[in-house]
Amino acid sequence: MSNNGKQAPRTALLGFCIPAMEALDKVGRPFLAVVPPEFEAYMQEHDIAHVLWDFSRVNETSMQLSKTLQERGVEVAVPLFEETVEWAGAVNGFLRDDPRLFTRYLLFRDKAMMKRRAQMYGIRVGVFEEADNREDVSRFFKRVNKALSKLDSDVADPVHLKPLAAAGCVGHRFIRSEQDIAVLQDDEFPCLLETHLDGQEFSCEVFIHDSKIRFLNITEYVHLGHSNFVPASPSLEERRPYVRKAVEELIDAFGIQYGMIHPEFFITSDNKINFGEVAARVPGGHIFELIEKAYGFSPFVAFAMCSDPATTDEELAAYLPDERQHKDYAGCLMVYPRQKIVTRVDVPDRLIADDYYEKHALFQPVTPKVAERAGFGDHYGTVYFRGDNSARMRDLLLEYEQVDFYTSDAPAAS
Ligand SMILES: Nc1ncnc2c1ncn2[C@@H]1O[C@H](COP(=O)(O)OP(=O)(O)O)[C@@H](O)[C@H]1O
Ligand SMILES: [Mg+2]
Numbered sequence: 001m002s003n004n005g006k007q008a009p010r011t012a013l014l015g016f017c018i019p020a021m022e023a024l025d026k027v028g029r030p031f032l033a034v035v036p037p038e039f040e041a042y043m044q045e046h047d048i049a050h051v052l053w054d055f056s057r058v059n060e061t062s063m064q065l066s067k068t069l070q071e072r073g074v075e076v077a078v079p080l081f082e083e084t085v086e087w088a089g090a091v092n093g094f095l096r097d098d099p100r101l102f103t104r105y106l107l108f109r110d111k112a113m114m115k116r117r118a119q120m121y122g123i124r125v126g127v128f129e130e131a132d133n134r135e136d137v138s139r140f141f142k143r144v145n146k147a148l149s150k151l152d153s154d155v156a157d158p159v160h161l162k163p164l165a166a167a168g169c170v171g172h173r174f175i176r177s178e179q180d181i182a183v184l185q186d187d188e189f190p191c192l193l194e195t196h197l198d199g200q201e202f203s204c205e206v207f208i209h210d211s212k213i214r215f216l217n218i219t220e221y222v223h224l225g226h227s228n229f230v231p232a233s234p235s236l237e238e239r240r241p242y243v244r245k246a247v248e249e250l251i252d253a254f255g256i257q258y259g260m261i262h263p264e265f266f267i268t269s270d271n272k273i274n275f276g277e278v279a280a281r282v283p284g285g286h287i288f289e290l291i292e293k294a295y296g297f298s299p300f301v302a303f304a305m306c307s308d309p310a311t312t313d314e315e316l317a318a319y320l321p322d323e324r325q326h327k328d329y330a331g332c333l334m335v336y337p338r339q340k341i342v343t344r345v346d347v348p349d350r351l352i353a354d355d356y357y358e359k360h361a362l363f364q365p366v367t368p369k370v371a372e373r374a375g376f377g378d379h380y381g382t383v384y385f386r387g388d389n390s391a392r393m394r395d396l397l398l399e400y401e402q403v404d405f406y407t408s409d410a411p412a413a414s
Contacts, residue, residue, distance in 0.1 A: 008073035009049060011304050014088050015080035017282070019289075021048060023300035031304070032074055034065070034084075055083050062087060066094035076308045078259070079281045082167050085109060088280075096309075104255055108280045110164050112192045115275075121253030123246075123275045126195040130164070133189055137161065137181045140193045160194045168284060169225060197274040199266030202232060205283060205291060205299065206247050206261050207320065209306045213251070215320045216244060217291050217299075219283075220390075222331075227397040229331030230290040233390035239271055240323075246273040254278070259307045260299075262287075286332045286382055293330035293386060295321050329393045330386050334379040335405045341368045342406035345381075351403075356387035356396055362405055380406070 009030040013020055016035040024031045033050045035043060043050040051072070053065055069077065069091055076095070079088035089105020092098075107113050112130045119125050127144060131137045145156045156176060161184075163171040171188065175181060201224060207215040218240065220232035231237060243265070250256075250263055262283040264276035282288055288299040302320060305311045345362045362381030371378065383405075385396055 014084035
């Protein structure tokens with residue numbers, strides 16, 4: 001991989017992400033990668049234009065990153081990971097001389113701020129509140145149930161509790177009773193409390209240029225964090241006009257002009273759409289890979305194109321396909337060992353023989369002891385499926401969610 005040609009890169013990719021670099025390289029879009037110092041050797045070895053940057057440093061130093069990138073000819077920063085989103089806001093705000101860009105990006109990093117902003121623009125959200133301590137949680141829980149006219153003898157409606165800035169369900173709890181509140185630890189505060197949102201959950205991956213939707217993908221969640229596929233099944237796709245309207249409202253509410261967003265919504269049977277959250281970076285769940293297979297374009301390239309105000313309508317139209325013209329359904333299963341000790345990968349023959357089976361990337365366990373899991377994102381590997389029928393896709397994902405994929409040869413402990 002090499003992009004050290006004569007053309008100075010306009011685009012800076014924030015974060016170390018090999019698929020993103022490969023995708024841009026493949027279409028001949030020069031880029032500068034801004035990566036944490038531990039990736040220096042890799043960047044040198046592969047001769048990739050780069051700047052080393054520690055994204056965990058406090059934001060007062062962002063000016064320096066902005067200036068460095070400007071000196072290198074960069075015009076646009078594209079955030080690849082959650083930790084780099086506010087840096088992209090700072091850099092783009094500086095490069096475009098628009099300080100409000102930074103404060104808008106900050107909204108993406110605080111779930112309560114994000115909800116409040118959405119609510120102020122009339123988007124459907126649950127009842128929510130920030131909590132600083134257990135008393136706040138108790139009061140919210142009681143008031144919500146009082147508003148629902150619950151009697152003391154009724155089963156209380158649960159509320160969700162989650163950290164203000166986290167992803168992959170880390171720290172997410174259901175509060176069902178006073179006992180659940182009593183066991184909360186001091187380090188879980190401050191946090192966000194929210195009433196339960198009804199409906200089928202899904203995500204969108206929206207490519208936006210000049211505040212207009214240029215491509216809208218809908219990802220169907222079979223089981224959040226375990227299985228999903230692209231595009232969504234017909235029962236969800238046929239409600240695309242409602243989804244599109246919800247996304248347009250979000251773009252308007254958050255003042256998004258360029259780039260990509262990954263919102264999560266819940267849609268009810270009567271087509272009301274509840275807003276869950278929105279991120280402004282590459283989604284998890286291998287969704288970019290699935291979009292690429294289902295539609296035949298690279299979402300990384302689309303993200304870089306849409307992030308750049310100089311990209312023309314013609315370029316976008318030439319690169320992005322028709323939303324209704326998918327090639328296949330592409331799905332994946334994220335595998336977490338169910339046992340505490342695993343020694344080898346065990347893929348059933350009937351899976352390999354299935355015409356929807358594409359490939360797997362299951363890690364051979366390095367140590368037999370399975371790591372304790374906090375949230376999603378650290379699955380042991382992925383099984384990919386591909387085929388032309390969404391119902392069969394869903395059935396297969398559900399079926400193989402029940403399979404272990406890992407066995408232990410270790411003698412049973414005596
Ligand atoms: N208020 C809510 N109502 C229903 N489900 C919720 C609610 N809050 C969170 N969840 C569930 O928990 C998941 C994780 O919460 P989310 O706010 O998306 O945080 P993150 O993805 O950053 O961990 C959601 O995808 C959804 O399935
Ligand atoms: Mg989420």
